[in-house]
Amino acid sequence: MPEFPADVPRAALPGQERFVAPLDQTPLAETGSFDDSRPPENQWKEAWKRLRRNWIFWVSVALLAVVAVVVLLPQWFTDLDPTYAQLSRSLEGPSEGHPAGFDRQGYDVFARTIYGARASVLVGVLCTIVVTVPGVVLGAMAGFYGGWLDAVISRVADVFFAIPLLLGALVGLAIINNLWPDRGYWGSILTVVFALAAFGWPQVLRIARGAVLEVKNLEFVDAARAIGKTRRANLWGHVVPNSLAPVIVLATVSLGVYIVAEATLSFLGLGLPPSIVSWGNDISAAQNQVRSGQRLGVMFWPASALALTSLGFILLGDAVSDALDPKSRNRE
């Protein structure tokens, strides 16, 4: 290597020029001016800020607020009894006090639509809870601990995932309907919930496991370990809360989808028994009137109520997904 003359700076070696701004021009103060007096905004607060500015969010909130009132206080909307049949008025059109007319059995369609909300929403909400809790717990454990635990949990989930939801739920309901034919309101609702949940949880598990796998190697998890947190505390205190975003989106959207699934099961005759006032049962009962073109209103009312409710949850899921996904900030 040749000796460099003392007056030539080393940085000036040909092909190796480095363009470093002179020290006196570098605004060193800038890096120090970062405001660290307040803690950084947490991701939920930031998401809430974005959510508030989204009109879709407010539309879905308005829809769901109406649904909630109808579910809790149906007597505010109608004085009529949904289980009181006047066969003499079968399929009568709308009249004073009966805005939606009567169905084939002579039930008031409007009253049934109002009272039917409870069963549908209950199934949707309970199903989502029953699916999400074990899905997140097992998914988080599988993703975080890995190894044989992951292998076992994932394979068991695969077994349930491989069976189509509707088909599995139908077989399950066929069994329970026979073993336990008369099981009352809550018994029937819970049966449908568990039949759907039995084949729905692997989807949550997969999403939760994937999210945990992404999060578990980030710096803040190492930092928590460095300050002496146990693996378990780290998992439930740091990893899980930071991987919930995709699970929340899935839960909101699937709430709407489970409401539709309940209606489908009731339509196939294996969901809720006909004694329970529900949208699925009413739509199913109206099929002959629609097929023959006799009176479309009989199906229109429960079907629209169902569609609006499920739409409310799906819109909410959409809005939440936009708010929680930082990538979408650049997109919109």
Next chain:
Amino acid sequence: MAWYIGRRILQAIPVLLGSTLLIYAMVFAMPGDPIVALFGEKPVSEAVRSQIEQQYNLDKPFFVQWLLFLGNAAQGDLGMSFSGRPVSELLAETIPVTFKLALMALVIEAVLGIIAGFYAGLKRGGIFDSTMLVTSLLVIAVPIFVFGFVMQLTFGVKLGWAPVTVGGDASWDRLIIPAFVLGLVSFAYVLRLTRTSVVENLTADHVRTARAKGLTDGQVNRRHVLRNSLIPVVTYLGADLGTLMAGAIVTEGIFNIPGLGNLAFRAIQQKEGPTIVSVVTVMVLIYVVMSLIVDLLYAWLDPRIRYA
């Protein structure tokens, strides 16, 4: 590659075994005596009963029955339906019908979904985009059988353009309306997936490069945006074939199509164990095979993905 395929097939075996075991256990738990069901009104003598029990292995413990079922199934013998016909024969009759229906639904949802999603993504925020987004949400929110009834009433009863029910003759033209109904929900997902993907690709570096080198808008959109946007869509469509075949249970009921879904539904109602187990096994097989194909397709479409 061969290594990867081999490993995937090995992984699929426990899933397949587990799913059949699960559904077999559920059917086993079904109350009711299959022998009584077989004889209907007629009384069954003890001798005949024990003979049938031996013939169909009903006297053996659950686990042995399951293993025997697997062994017979591997040889093509899936047992007998209550009507006395081999289940394999019933499957051979119904699978082609449902496959045809699902394939038509897949083509319809793919063509409509990709075209609509592509234009919605190009003109994001426009009237067409908003209309399509609202439509797709409505389609997901309304139960499929409501659409089925409306289509049946409009095209079958009122306009008379299509048969009200399909019945025994499941030819292509008679299946168009049911296939449309079946593919409707997936159409909404294809549309949304294509749209998101197009929006993401529009700002990608390779698209900017393509514009910079002087290609026209049409060339850029078709060759660079659309083609790259289709990767997630194609994989979704692959996985959807199995979902469509399973979802056909409702569509086939409404339009009275003699397919796999109809067979499954009747079997569930009549608690016909061998048929239920066989139909579910077929569904699981389709799912396992399709997810393998999708994973391989993914690597072929996106060369960045490598299999270890």
